[in-house]
Amino acid sequence: xxxxxxxxxxxAEDSIDRLRANQTKQILSLASKTLExxxxxxxxxxxxxxCKLLLPETPAMAIAMTDNQNVLGYAGTYADMFxxxxxIRTAATHxxxxxxxxxxxxxxxxxxxxxxQQHIVIPAGIVIPLIVRKRSVGALKLYYKSPASxxxxxxxxxxxxxxxxxxxxxxxxxxxxxxxxxxxELQALQSQINPHFxxxxxxxxxxxxxxxxxxxxxxxxxxxxxxRQTLENSNDxxxxxxxxxxxxxxxxxxxxxxxxxxxxxxxNIEPGLEEIKVPAFIVQPVVENSINHGMRPNAPxxxxxxxxxxxxxxxxxxxxxxxxxxxxxxxxxxxxxxASRKGTGIALRNVNARLKACFDPQSxxxxxxxxxxxxxxxxxxxxxxxxSHSPQI
Numbered sequence: 436x437x438x439x440x441x442x443x444x445x446x447a448e449d450s451i452d453r454l455r456a457n458q459t460k461q462i463l464s465l466a467s468k469t470l471e472x473x474x475x476x477x478x479x480x481x482x483x484x485x486c487k488l489l490l491p492e493t494p495a496m497a498i499a500m501t502d503n504q505n506v507l508g509y510a511g512t513y514a515d516m517f518x519x520x521x522x523i524r525t526a527a528t529h530x531x532x533x534x535x536x537x538x539x540x541x542x543x544x545x546x547x548x549x550x551x552q553q554h555i556v557i558p559a560g561i562v563i564p565l566i567v568r569k570r571s572v573g574a575l576k577l578y579y580k581s582p583a584s585x586x587x588x589x590x591x592x593x594x595x596x597x598x599x600x601x602x603x604x605x606x607x608x609x610x611x612x613x614x615x616x617x618x619x620e621l622q623a624l625q626s627q628i629n630p631h632f633x634x635x636x637x638x639x640x641x642x643x644x645x646x647x648x649x650x651x652x653x654x655x656x657x658x659x660x661x662x663r664q665t666l667e668n669s670n671d672x673x674x675x676x677x678x679x680x681x682x683x684x685x686x687x688x689x690x691x692x693x694x695x696x697x698x699x700x701x702x703n704i705e706p707g708l709e710e711i712k713v714p715a716f717i718v719q720p721v722v723e724n725s726i727n728h729g730m731r732p733n734a735p736x737x738x739x740x741x742x743x744x745x746x747x748x749x750x751x752x753x754x755x756x757x758x759x760x761x762x763x764x765x766x767x768x769x770x771x772x773x774a775s776r777k778g779t780g781i782a783l784r785n786v787n788a789r790l791k792a793c794f795d796p797q798s799x800x801x802x803x804x805x806x807x808x809x810x811x812x813x814x815x816x817x818x819x820x821x822x823s824h825s826p827q828i
Contacts, residue, residue: 465492465599473603477565477573479519482508485600493592494584495577500565500600502573503532511578516555517546525576531562532571537597538562539590541582559585563597567605575600632688632723639692654691657684665716672712672793675742675749679704682719682740689726697735698726704742708749711819714789720782721753721812729757729810747821751814759809765802786814794818 472481482500486508497511524546543556559582565573643651661684787800795817804810
């Protein structure tokens with residue numbers, strides 16, 4: 436960034452490069468600290484925290500952050516004159532937001548304050564636009580006690596801070612878009628519950644009314660609970676035991692439909708893992724996939740659900756000895772643009788996305804399969820035992 440409109444601040448390109456190199460360590464050390472806040476977007480709490488973090492790293496008398504209309508964070512001198520939540524009061528900020536170009540002012544600025552505060556002036560400052568996807572979303576402002584305090588180093592620092600915060604805000608917006616898409620996809624899955632499963636289950640219960648009324652009543656009660664819990668609280672984190680109970684209900688209906696000799700299910704869970712919090716609707720879709728695509732015409736399907744811990748991680752494995760598939764097809768199930776087995780692919784991709792959103796980024800779904808042998812689906816919940824509260828999605 437070259438402030439061409441201020442000749443006394445110009446420097447040779449190699450000098451700027453050296454300054455940037457000298458500031459790299461400082462910027463990187465702050466990156467992890469500010470990331471926690473900026474990934475949450477521009478809010479009063481986040482911006483206030485970032486201003487307090489950045490102020491000690493510069494000789495500025497104050498640091499402020501805004502969105503396109505209001506002050507969202509302010510730390511330093513005159514903090515009581517620029518309360519968060521109030522409209523932007525400096526003309527330089529409005530110009531920067533409109534032009535998307537940084538501005539340095541070396542003459543005293545009089546912000547638009549209340550009449551009793553007109554004696555307040557800002558001697559000098561640097562205003563940096565915060566830009567996400569080529570649009571101004573806010574500004575970072577560094578105020579100084581004297582124009583002499585602003586040199587190439589301060590300009591490089593301001594640029595570094597601005598670039599860092601803009602990048603992190605871009606990541607926040609991307610995360611939000613992924614979250615919205617994932618939630619919308621989950622809601623679409625819930626509103627379009629497999630009609631074949633619905634009709635088959637109702638028909639199964641209807642036939643049992645004549646042959647085994649008590650079993651029919653039991654299944655009907657379970658069926659009501661199953662659908663209520665599927666359609667409610669889909670964005671909440673729930674105990675793993677509740678997700679497994681929902682999976683058990685699903686298998687009850689399929690066993691009633693196909694017969695106890697056609698589906699043989701076993702579950703093993705490491706003691707102490709029952710109450711870890713997980714997103715709803717993550718195990719049942721995997722089991723449904725195994726039954727829908729793994730069952731052989733004339734052989735039982737063996738399903739094993741195993742849940743273990745590995746240090747801070749939790750691993751949920753669903754293993755079947757069904758028809759299996761090629762690794763190419765297995766890969767397609769998690770591919771974004773998969774057209775094969777559309778419904779199953781959407782469900783597994785949704786599980787994969789929600790695990791990554793709720794736990795460490797290395798979390799997700801892996802599939803190993805071989806035609807005629809069976810399929811192993813693993814859900815890796817990285818950091819599940821470390822994190823007491825995870826983002827909800």
